[in-house]
Amino acid sequence: MSTQEIIQQFKPQQHNLLNILHAIQDHHPQNYLTEEALEETARYLKLTKSSVYGVAKYYTMFSLKPRGKYILRVCVSPVCELMKVNTVVAALEKKLEIKTGETTKDGLFTLEISECLGQCDEAPSMMINDKVYNHLDEKRIDELIREFAG
Template sequence: MSTQELIRQFDPGQDNLLNILHALQNTHPQSYLTEEALEETARYLKMTKAAVFGVAGYYSMFSLKPRGRHIIRICISPVCEIMKGNSMIPVIEGVLGIKTGETTKDGLFTLETAECLGQCHEAPSMMINDKVFNHLSEERIREVITNFRSQKS
């Protein structure tokens, strides 16, 4: 399905902007919003490009640059921090060989931080794509990432 076809599945009301942006990002193989897709969205919703780009840039859930197939979000909110969640960041960075905010050269993983994932009772926590992983430890992180690496799709 083309970008135009995907956008036209929604009614052309401006209150559909976030829905369209989510759909565009979720269906892009590199999980991000391209400039062309944002321009097409602006035309369809009869909004200025600046307004659409402004919304896309405002929310941390949207990315304006290509990301990996698997997006790792490590929680940096207070409960996870108290439970040593921050010490898990260098572990993940070491396993992946990248810094937070970067994507691995093979395009498999992007590492990002996130605010509370609603898993405080089982902190520290992270998400990979839509899946939550709790009680993080160095060993658990290595195991989880190894499992994702071995997935074929």
């Protein structure tokens, strides 16, 4: 589906901006918003390009640079921190051979941190794309990465 087709699924009303940006990003194989997509969105909603760019930059769920097929968002809020999420982040960085904020060379995984995912009872937690994974430890990380790497 082209960017134009995605955009036209929504009415040309400014309150649809976030939904449009989400839809475009979700359809992009590299999970990000291209410059052209921001321009097309601005034109469609009759907004300035800089205001659309500003919104895309403001929200951490949007990316303006290519990311992996799977986005790992690890919660680093207080409860997860208490439950030693730092060891989870370290295990992910070691296993994927990247630092937080980076994408693996094969384009499969991007590692990001996030605020509370609302899973505090089952911390430490992270999301892989739209799904939440809880009770993380080094063993679980190994299993998940193996599973997603196929």
